[in-house]
Amino acid sequence: MMITNLQINALAAVVILLILANNRNSPVCPPENRSFRLLLIHLLILLALDSAMWSVNLQQFPGARMLNLIVNYVYYAEQSILGYLWGMYSHRLTRLELTPQGRWLHRLPLVTGLAILCANPMTQSVFVISADNVYSRGWGIWGSIYAVCAFFYLIEAMLLAVFRLSHLSDEERKDGWNLLVGSALPVLGAVLQMLWYGVTAIWSFGALSVLILYLNVQSRHAAKAEKELEQSRISVMLSQIQPHFLYNALLGIKELCDTEPGKASDALEHFSYFLRGNLDSLTITRLIPFTKELEHIEDYLYLEKMRYEERIKIEWKIEYKDFMLPPLTLQPIIENAVRHGITKKNEGGKLTIRTEQNEDSILITVRDDGAGFDINEPKNDGKTHIGIENVRKRLEMMCGGALMVKSEKEVGTEVTIILPQRRGDPGENYSGGR
Structure with missing residues (x-):
């Protein structure tokens, strides 16, 4: 027996x-x-x-x-x-x-x-x-x-x-x-x-x-x-390629062509990388290295600073880079901070992006001192909340992550992403280069 x-x-x-x-x-x-x-x-x-x-x-x-x-x-x-x-x-x-x-x-x-x-x-x-x-x-x-x-x-x-x-x-x-x-x-x-x-x-x-x-x-x-993740990925990609953003970016590049051709060339390069990053997200089904997401953010912020110049101040506090996350996780959050926070103030404001590691998780914080909002007040258009919920859902489904939002009117908004420490397989990263 x-x-x-x-x-x-x-x-x-x-x-x-x-x-x-x-x-x-x-x-x-x-x-x-x-x-x-x-x-x-x-x-x-x-x-x-x-x-x-x-x-x-x-x-x-x-x-x-x-x-x-x-x-x-x-x-x-x-x-x-x-x-x-x-x-x-x-x-x-x-x-x-x-x-x-x-x-x-x-x-x-x-x-x-x-x-x-x-x-x-x-x-x-x-x-x-x-x-x-x-x-x-x-x-x-x-x-x-x-x-x-x-x-x-x-x-x-x-x-x-x-x-x-x-x-x-x-x-x-x-x-x-x-x-x-x-x-x-x-x-x-x-x-x-x-x-x-x-x-x-x-x-x-x-x-x-x-x-x-x-x-x-x-x-x-x-x-x-x-x-659901596939639909979410398509939705967030399409939301980032908006006609008004494309129009403003191309108009800014045209103006630079007339005044500063060298900067126009750099801007066009960042613009092409930004579009490619969004389109790549349609085919990526795994987590990507944070460094790839960081490159996409830098391309986006370069284009926004081309338009708003000194109204957008950026502070980088990147203490830890060696981790994975879903594609298009930070870019929608940073776009919300720029469009619905900093640029809503005439004098603009500062955007702070920070990463840190503790014993059991990785924290990513995006903070702005822009217009802020009441998190308990329903939004008529729902666009900001849809974008945040989209990111929250993908974090939970792809890596067990979480997202928290704190905001106060006329003070600013802070979004914190919590990623559990996991030993991912580097071979699963997508291999696009620059």
């Missing part, structure tokens, strides 16, 4: 590794994707620990019993953590937002289960390792409470799935059915494992669950997000 269990775990691990590999190669990152990836990683760890338990149990070598104890404690702790992660994934998938107080209450089963596990050396309510290194389950009231805490989040996910089936749209009902089946399988495995000792079924069934969720939920969400 031990060999069979090890083979089942190995097959389940291969399935999870294949899902992880395919999931990593996806160019988009739906909101629940990060929770799903964590779920896969911890399920893989749990399968490895389960295999280690079967391998060490009954063995007689120096330190075998101690090793068996350690592996079991880690296994049961990981089981509680995985249950909690399953709950977080189900919340993301069903779009259920908890209040700060609700989040603490939601962690209560996890904390209770871990506390019971910590007391196991005295109570032996979760599991027992005999003196001759034989594993057996613990019983009693505390063991039952631990089991309820460990599987609480799976049962919660099933209830959330039923809610989806009865209250939401047809598309979301598909998610509900898959979440219901996916959450029920590990519970069924737990029942089988309780009835037939020696059968490992809980998390091998869990591997089948994540396969169902990946094929029927994650893949569909990724395809939908990729389509």
Whole structure:
């Protein structure tokens, strides 16, 4: 039976590794994707620990019993953590937002289960390792409470799935059915494992669950997000090539041709690079180096300064450059700062662009001391907000980033982009040169 269990775990691990590999190669990152990836990683760890338990149990070598104890404690702790992660994934998938107080209450089963596990050396309510290194389950009231805490989040996910089936749209009902089946399988495995000792079924069934969720939920969400991303990319590219901007830029270049031919040549070069950067964004489906985005910003600001001259002052505080971001992330934000902030004041203003790195993220800040606006006041044209929301959506889908806006009338606006630290593949960068 031990060999069979090890083979089942190995097959389940291969399935999870294949899902992880395919999931990593996806160019988009739906909101629940990060929770799903964590779920896969911890399920893989749990399968490895389960295999280690079967391998060490009954063995007689120096330190075998101690090793068996350690592996079991880690296994049961990981089981509680995985249950909690399953709950977080189900919340993301069903779009259920908890209040700060609700989040603490939601962690209560996890904390209770871990506390019971910590007391196991005295109570032996979760599991027992005999003196001759034989594993057996613990019983009693505390063991039952631990089991309820460990599987609480799976049962919660099933209830959330039923809610989806009865209250939401047809598309979301598909998610509900898959979440219901996916959450029920590990519970069924737990029942089988309780009835037939020696059968490992809980998390091998869990591997089948994540396969169902990946094929029927994650893949569909990724395809939908990729389509939205494509539409978003086209929308933002077209928004940057506006007739009035092209007219003003070309008119400025014509005037320079009559007065300063050398500057006209430089301006025409920046103008052509700016157009190429916008057109390139249609074919780029991956993150690009920040240096490429920076070149595009410099081309845009050169053209705007040609028109507004000293009314636009620029301060660069680029402390960190070695990172990736979605194409056309900063340029729409900087255009908003120039068009709706600085140039709305007769005297103009200053634009500050800053990048910095901390332990777990990269921060990009765009600040202007222009006209500002009331972020709670609805805009009649909606153009500025549409551009910001477009960038926010692409940040979230492509790299799990976030965008925050602070503004005050007659004081200015500050936009902060937060990019989580990730080890991207440089080979995914597009290779256009200058």
